[in-house]
Amino acid sequence: MAHEMQSSEVLKAHTHVWNHHLSAINSAALTCAVKLGIADVINSHGKPMTISELVARLPIHPTKGRHLQQLMRILVHxxxxxxxxxxxxxxxxSWLLLNDEPLSAKSFTHLKIYPHIAKSLDLLSDWFQNEVPTTFEMAFGTTFWNYAANNQRFGAIFNEAMACDSRLINKVLISECKHVFEGLTSLVDIAGGTGTVARAIxxxxPDLKCxxxxxxxxxxxxxxxQNLEFVGGDMFEAIPSANAILLKWILHDWNDEQSVKIxxxxxxxxxxxxxGGKLIIIDMVMENxxxxxxxxxxxxxxxxVMMVLFAGKERNEKEWAQLFSDAGLSSYKITPSLGTKSIIEVYP
Known part of the structure; x- marks a missing residue:
């Protein structure tokens, strides 16, 4: 019981609760920094800047200059x-927040704080008490995929965010994990979006048909x-034949039954x-x-995020192994070389 804890323990626990309760402020501060272009201003200045120099260069109202120190304080922390x-x-x-940075993560930042997703998260406790598949459907009356397909602006933000993540992955995938693709003659990138990963591969x-x-x-x-083609279709119906199939950040969008079907x-x-047939899965492996x-x-x-938007999930190795077994696949190999993600090579 809290009243039986030492004062220091109670205060530490209280701080822990506050930090999590107010954690959305970190996201809001980051979004503010991106919209104001703070990283770009410092980068273009060519050297570290004082707070007064930042106030003079940033697009902020003169009356708000004295508050910039507070914003910068949390961004430094x-x-x-x-x-x-x-x-x-x-x-x-902050290098990943620059406009002219090829590996910029700005688009992904915009997606994760987009009001539609925030509203979905607000309904989490209500969702646990009903049968609606996702909180996104509770908030907007349709699935995430249907909404993205019918809302051009939202869909564009989502597609660019996925392309942004792919550019980050490509840097490591092509330079350090080329062995995964060596010897392949053809590859299908399932739900590959605008083709960021497939183009890099x-x-x-050049001898690999993608x-x-x-x-x-x-x-x-x-x-x-010459060796890249775009084909439309439904992965639950049929997939074009190839030497290998690439599934980058796809299966976590779906529950176990749907993932087995895919x-x-x-x-x-x-x-x-x-x-030479195999699946190349780029996804998270939890509990590593x-x-x-x-x-x-x-x-x-x-x-x-996967739970509230898609009724999907991230998986640990045991859960991945069960999916592969249920789908009739014979073996797999995990290479944890992509930060929070891993490369999983799966064989029929």
Whole structure:
């Protein structure tokens, strides 16, 4: 009981509760920094800036200049900027907020704080007490996928956020994990969106024929290249045949029954293991004992996001193994080389 705890324990517990209760402020502060372009201003200045220099350069009202120090204070504490000798400079994380950074994570930041998702999270406790599949459907009366398909602005933000994540993954995938694709003759990127990953793979392996397979409205008006093609369809119905199937951040969107259906369709589309057939899954593997605390926290947060938006989930190795077994796949190999994500090679 709280009244039986030492005063220091009670105060520590109280701080813990407050930090989690107010955690949305971190997201709001980051969003504010992105919209004001703080990282870009510091970067273009070419050297660390004082608070007065930031006030003069940022698009803020003169009456709000005295509050910028408060915003910068929490952003420094959160690790987005460095404060030394009364001047602010970029931290490693803030480089990912720059407009001209090829690996910029700004679009993903916009998606995660988008009001529609925030509203879905607000309904979490009500959702646990009814039969509606997701809190998103409670809030908007339709599934996330239908909403994205029928709301052009929202769909564009989502697609760019996925492309943003893919650009980050590509840097490691192509440079350090090329062995995963060596020897393949053809590959289908399931639900590959606008083709960010497939384009990188097709450029790195010009002899590898790549197909981006997604819904018709997603790939509409997208142009391929000599070894890259866009094909529309439904992964629950049929998947184009290929030497290998790529599933990047796909199966966590679906429950176990739906994931098994997708995996079975994938198995039908590839040759045997002896003939070089395999699935390449890029997804999270939870409860990895080699992960640091921050990476594990990210995985747990995404697990809840998948639950409220799609009724999906992140999975640990035991849960992945069960999916593969239920889909009739024979073996798998996990390579934890993509930060919070892993490469899982699965064989028929």
């Amino acid at each position: 959160s690790g987005f900027f460095i404060h030394q000798e009364e001047r602010f400079s970029l931290a490693p994380a 097709s450029n790195a392996f 197909i981006v397979f997604d819904q018709h409205h997603v790939i509409a008006n997208l142009e391929g290249s 995996l079975k369709k994938c198995k039908e589309a590839i040759p045997s293991k002896e003939q 004992q080699h992960q640091d605390h921050e990476s594990a926290a990210t995985q747990h947060l995404f697990d809840i």
